[in-house]
Amino acid sequence: MIFDSEEALLEKLVSGNHAYRKVRELITFKDLVEPFRKLYSDKGAQGIDIEKGFTAILLQFWEDLSDRQMEKALQENTAMKWFCGFRLTEKTPDHSYFGKLRDRVGTKNLKDLFDRVNVLLETAGLIGGAFTFVDSTGIVSKLALWEERDQAIEDGEKKLNNAVVGKYAADKDARFASKGKHKFWFGYRRQVAVDMGQGIIIKAFADPGDVIDMQALKRLIPKQGMIIADKGYSCKENEELIKGKGVHSGILKKENNKEKNRDLDKWLSKLRMPFENVFSQKERRSRYRGLAKVQFQVTMEALAHNLKRLIKIGSPPLSAGVGA
Numbered sequence: 001m002i003f004d005s006e007e008a009l010l011e012k013l014v015s016g017n018h019a020y021r022k023v024r025e026l027i028t029f030k031d032l033v034e035p036f037r038k039l040y041s042d043k044g045a046q047g048i049d050i051e052k053g054f055t056a057i058l059l060q061f062w063e064d065l066s067d068r069q070m071e072k073a074l075q076e077n078t079a080m081k082w083f084c085g086f087r088l089t090e091k092t093p094d095h096s097y098f099g100k101l102r103d104r105v106g107t108k109n110l111k112d113l114f115d116r117v118n119v120l121l122e123t124a125g126l127i128g129g130a131f132t133f134v135d136s137t138g139i140v141s142k143l144a145l146w147e148e149r150d151q152a153i154e155d156g157e158k159k160l161n162n163a164v165v166g167k168y169a170a171d172k173d174a175r176f177a178s179k180g181k182h183k184f185w186f187g188y189r190r191q192v193a194v195d196m197g198q199g200i201i202i203k204a205f206a207d208p209g210d211v212i213d214m215q216a217l218k219r220l221i222p223k224q225g226m227i228i229a230d231k232g233y234s235c236k237e238n239e240e241l242i243k244g245k246g247v248h249s250g251i252l253k254k255e256n257n258k259e260k261n262r263d264l265d266k267w268l269s270k271l272r273m274p275f276e277n278v279f280s281q282k283e284r285r286s287r288y289r290g291l292a293k294v295q296f297q298v299t300m301e302a303l304a305h306n307l308k309r310l311i312k313i314g315s316p317p318l319s320a321g322v323g324a
Contacts, residue, residue, distance in 0.1 A: 026310055032054075048093055062307075120318045131195075132193050137189070138190075139285065140285050141187035142186055149168075173294075175208040190204070191207060191213075196271075196275055199274075208291065223247075231255075252269070
């Protein structure tokens with residue numbers, strides 16, 4: 001009697017049309033994470049290969065799992081084992097590993113990876129640049145700060161506001177934020193730019209909550225085409241900045257703007273409507289403390305979103321040249 005090897009058995013346990021398998025067909029992760037290998041020394045005990053570690057973190061954000069949930073999932077989920085390259089009976093990392101790897105990779109290295117993937121998407125014609133939709137969503141760091149408020153008042157502060165909250169909150173970078181007259185939170189703002197051709201996220205940033213939309217726009221302006229945004233981004237300085245970059249403005253004008261064209265605004269609103277769910281589906285809570293770590297979260301969420309979009313639109317493989 002001939003028995004299958006662990007690799008062959010695991011291969012059989014993952015269905016041919018599984019989403020993880022489709023992602024593996026799209027991108028060669030070995031090439032994608034090659035620049036990360038320099039983060040590790042070639043001395044000392046052999047650790048977990050960076051490809052296994054990074055793909056595990058990708059699945060963590062794909063499935064919205066905590067570090068402990070991810071530890072358990074890798075132990076029990078055969079599809080996850082297969083996707084990350086672990087053998088069926090191979091020991092998988094515990095929860096403490098994921099935080100250490102995220103810190104080692106860092107925000108800048110992850111952004112470089114995200115940008116390299118998007119260059120491939122642009123080369124493949126999946127990022128067209130004709131219309132770019134930008135918007136923001138709130139990321140909540142903490143729901144209530146009553147203890148912090150009481151401590152601030154005890155220390156002689158008149159109130160707990162953005163001028164002093166960094167001295168009292170556990171998350172030193174988070175700030176009070178608002179959108180409109182009825183939405184308030186403590187935390188951050190996620191700023192995202194979406195290419196409207198295929199719904200691919202091309203830029204994703206995190207800012208403290210007190211950085212308003214009109215202040216954040218300068219980092220979201222595309223290289224060409226038209227930028228579409230709500231009136232929260234509208235101001236004279238932004239219109240001049242957009243024009244100076246050779247891009248057309250599709251920002252909705254504020255009600256008191258003499259140049260407001262309601263028919264144009266109505267058309268722009270219809271144009272952006274199919275892409276607003278890109279923002280509504282994003283995680284509204286902060287996984288971590290500190291702007292750098294929240295930026296890591298926002299970038300990984302954007303990468304996971306783009307891979308899901310590639311599956312949905314039936315993208316061809318994009319592996320060639322990823323590590324270049």
